[in-house]
Amino acid sequence: MSTKQPYLSSVSLSGYKSINGVSIKFVEGLNILIGKNAAGKSNFLTFLDKAINLNLDDIFHLNAKINFNNNSQLNKIDIKRGLRFNENKKDLSSFLNILINEETNLVSKEDVQEKKILPESVFIRHGIPPQYPFLNESVSFQIDSSNKLFVALPKIISNEQLPLFVRNMAFELSWKIVTIFFGKNSAKSISSLNQIVEDVFEYCKIVQKYLKNHTPISGFRLTEGFNISQKEDEFNVTNLIFEFEVDGLWYNYRDLSDGTKRLFHIISDVVSAKEYATKKHIFLIEEPELGIHPHQYFKLLKFLKQESRNFQIIITTHSPQSLNILENDELNRIVLVENKDNKTVLRHLTQEEQEKAIEYKKDNMYLSDYWLYSDLEN
Template structure:
């Protein structure tokens, strides 16, 4: 579950309601004091008010409440809601139909309201599509007697025959049929079902302390240790039994001594109260570098080192795939980092955002340039903080606003012997196309400058606009993303729009026939690389299959794609690569 949109009212520098759209990986850009951090703090407080309480200084106007309204999206939102609502609405009472009234385009819309400084919300509400007429609002929460009363009052006829004729769900069905012409609207209802317990956890990293000892890192580490204690309960029960045995032995000795003073003593029992999860109170991190005689606490090292530790930390979290339901809020992740380390951190965060959500504030062209346009938020301040997202039709205008804001200038040094420039989505894509050219065209594309541009990211538009004036022929190769059409129907359309725009305004572009480069894995290559698949029956992947679950089930790691492609023979390349792609690459020879 991740936040796709939030509305903030009367919070810090925001007076009137401001609406912000987010993606799984988002970058908020803008000048200092424009209101970027407001968004991170609002998310943190919305998800964990006990750790991020509301104070008097958080109110723009102390006489009004702070309102947070969040859209939380998930591919399996119906299953999640069913797990929380079935205690309030039984399946036989129309649970499935009830849940549909809570879901808006794979999202739930939730509001939290607070009237004064506190760690508790005054109101927690969820949006439901329901009847405007109060008499028939909340049908699924009404008792059988109330449902029967509605039927009798309105003389609603219910057939006596048929399965389920006496069930509450059946009665509600006929009530809704009778009132189908009645006006419906989206209405806020109290969250008596505790749907908020489905919300993601949150971790926030501020720019000013860069993973000091008092940051969330310690909390997260202690949490991991608690998870270990929970997971290893059987082993710790053995330890506890040994402790109890030792305490019994000590009690017997004490009893023998005490009987000298109290002859009526029958027995002594010493019972230790063991709480393994409380065994670790804090976690200290120390470094020892060349030239250090001993380990130096992280708090005694420079902020740059602490930020480098954060890079490693996020890479670890991405590898561990921790949580699957965590939102990471990171303020100015580029602070104190060398540009190459910025790129390493960026890679870690983007990998982390596959299963979680990552929201950053940044002044860095590296971060903003690698963020998909749907995840870029431009923040400005005029009387109050304002936020802007790209909308359909103004994408390029929006991108140039980002360029003006960040002062981005292209940093590529072109070598004079490059005759053509090929823009690709990522570094592995460039290797993929070179391998095809080598095997099928007997060319290494040595006269082509291949530049990863992130597809529809900010950086891609900036670079292409710049290189248009460079005098070299420009080419673009993009994934078609056909396999995402069910999960994200807009993505294939957007990719094709980019290709069409490039063909019209810049040069020659081609969208892969298959969804992305991993769809070109030859089954034989997969079986060679993954020993556990050697007996599997795997067909050549179809162009628009959704392979996410297949890859996950088979243990196929897309990070190994170059290594897999390197094992493929000329004949295998010929089987999986379409002629149109070969023709396009021929133009680059």
């Protein structure tokens, strides 16, 4: 496999819950972290996401070393956070040091983000996003063209807790509004604003073909109830929300099954990153199998493996079925997660374990069988 974007080649993490002295190597493309409940998979993925995106305000003592492979060039990032005495040696204050490629000059979080030194980590947690603009809540916004002001959409764009798909959609809307309403040849009218909304919806429809192939969703559209009104130089857009077609009937997002919601979340974010995002991405996906029928889950795994040609995807799982997506020469993509003495330990299969796994497959069995009938989970 060959990824077009940077990928994590190795990490060493200490300082978050059960994650202390954890070191592991990754490969480009798909990586599968598998282990029992309470092994620390979620802790590891959460810490990794925080470290990559430098969202470290709630971790007061940490040490992280992250190595990225970027077109055969290795970028090394050292992150340290802790407490130290001030000059008077009486007061303690916190510090955050970020060292790039072992250079002596320390840089700030703002420098790293502005220069886009690190890719953005997209963390898709288990469950359904509590906030999902355009899906479980309608979006409305106001444009004051005389004062060149509009609100609501920038809040969606800047909220990193929201799914990437809706952030990108809000960005597309904002960009077109700024260009058409506030540009040199501005065209301020209800019809031009309606055209913007329709154009952005076309932007979203690229996701539809993937949904048809990998989910029960055969179509989705903006509700016919959205409205655009004008009063002098003020425009109001209200009730932008999607509807979904399943088995020939149209449903609100809230009426879909949890498994279908989950499939939409994962697929729409991954496709959005590939087709429209201006940033570099690494995907961290927590337990994608939850709430999904085994047949649908295998379709999802095939999708993720295919898309991992474009960027690195790291998933955690309880499901041995996840391993069946791998070929004999891809066993280095498996990472075992264990808990030893209340600490999370990550490791790859040994050469002997890989050879045993291949022997299982020669007998018309699956990697999931090897996992279930070997002592790996013990």
